[in-house]
Amino acid sequence: MDGTVEGFRYGAVTPVAAYLMACLGGALGLRCIVRSLLGARSWKAGWLALGSAAIGCGIWTMHFIAMIGFHVEETRVRYDTATTVLSLVVAVVVVGAGVFTVGHRGPGARTLAVAGSVTGLGIAGMHYLGMAAMRLNGDVRYDPWGVTLSVLIAIAAATAALWSAVTVRGMGTSLGASLVMGIAVSGMHYTGMAAVRVHVHDATGGTWAGESPMSLLLPMLLGPVVFLLLAAAVVMFDPLLVLGERPAAPGPGAPAAASAAPSRPSWHRTAPPPRGR
Template sequence: MDPLAVTLEHHHFTYGWLNPAMGLAFAAAGSFLGLTASRYARAAATRGSRLRWILMASLAIGGIGIWMMHFIAMIGFTVTGADIAYDPALTALSFGLAVLAVGTGLSVSGGRRAGWPRLLLGGLLCGAGVVGMHYTGMAAVATGGRVVYDPVLVAASAAVAVVASTVALRFTAVVDRRGSMALAAAVMSVAVV
């Protein structure tokens, strides 16, 4: 431990429950839209149509459901005595990683007829991408200090991301009805948060 290190006081809920509630709403909306697009991807008659629907699902789940939720949470975070800024390039990269992670997971997992090995590989790749998105987004936050991570918590966050991604990919492969999609979207949004 650096003897000169100072722990800065930080606040996760600077604006009360507004940011977490908005983040949860975006996670649910993105998940529902992504599940809907995934359903259309499974029913697509052509490869091109399927890829377009997978892109839409990736943007919805990765961009709205995952990245937007994280960014909303981050703007609700303050550090006492420090201005917070965001590196635009790293912030954009974190968005791209979220969309790419979901797109890769959807493409690899292969939909309803794919077996468990492909689903597990898709979940691993998607989860790894989500971890990359999260820590790239955190690296984009400039507080004037240095952020230090507990390796055990990083490993735990990676495990949660892989498991949640695998479950979400399974939902994208099997959920068809609106009621089921709403329930699956609720589960996915809680997992994202």
């Protein structure tokens, strides 16, 4: 028989909390990518990696906070630990692939299209891998149109986020971009969840196993949430990252070394001295 699926068991608590975590991860990731474009090249990979981890953790945390509100009336829902952890790894690695591609190649149309598609497919893969971690007394099925729409939303959200990461500089603009990114990621999640159909087995005590959602998901969410808070502290205590601008040129009172005469342009050539007769 078909199960009675409910996605908002705790009302607005889980979708709002999930949205805020997606926004936090997006905001931190965007600022870290901006920082990689402003600082020395030796630190570029580190900032890109931190940004990738922040976005990946934000998306993964958003998904499983939202899944706390997922409920099937006729059966308990549990989660397999290994598959749940694997979905986090997929989120961080695939987002990292897109971030590093755009961070090193720039915001070209072809680069954004490829990186956005790969990252979007990775986000969708994380979502459906997380869904595959569910263990219940029944079969989970999906409406193909809903799945297709959720994947397209994921690709569009990823492309927009990567474009914002390499073009947006101001703090206020980045925060606005992260709010839009949170809406897109949440929209992708709930579009995919609207495509879920559960066929419950008549017999009880099937082969489903794993921990209950609250006992497994809450402790697992603690690690990524703490990581995001630490990343936020890095952002707050780095003035260059907060401002999104290079330091201003030294003023008239700067040391002589800093106020040396500007070098000649590359096209300038000094005329050779005239030859004597």
